[in-house]
Amino acid sequence: MTITVAGNKKEYEEGLTVAALIEKEDVENAAYVTVTLNDDFVEKDNFETTVLKEGDVVEFLYFMGGGAR
């Protein structure tokens, strides 16, 4: 199947989950990454159970924050 990951079209096998995609894409500091699937935010608890399908669009967003101390 063809999916779009961070703006790039990629070929992956059917049945790929969001969690597996994070591994395959070698996402650094994955614990701090937010995932959107077709513009909807995917809850971290659902990464293992959310199965991607043909034409899906996935974005990885790093949490961006900080503080003055």
Add this chain to the structure above:
Amino acid sequence: MLKLKKEHYDEIVKHCVAGLPNEACGLIAGTIDGDVKQIEKIYLLTNIDKSREHFSMDPKEQLAAVKDARANHYTMLGNFHSHPESPSRPSEEDKRLAYDSTAEYLILSLQEENHPVLKAFGVDKEKNVTVHEIEII
């Protein structure tokens, strides 16, 4: 070297002053040519923490900025945030939450009234901080 247009610098300062007493934040996008990173677009984001000591960017606004930058063929270069009451240097929390060793982390200090100080930093995977030169053009 980071190149920042004066109009964008003014936009950052205005956004951060408007956000007082809380920290304000945003994203910077542009082009990379060798060692030169040229900022071409500034995204003014909401600090959902609404705190004078912390910031977290609104993920929905972050997503919109990423998509807009891509549509304009820009690279997301990094982010900026303000320190309303402290100097322009990464705090321990800033360093801990700096997950991208290639990103530019801009900090605008508003500690001194009418004397904003903007500096850019890199934070490597070992959390070592490097000061990067900013040229305002």
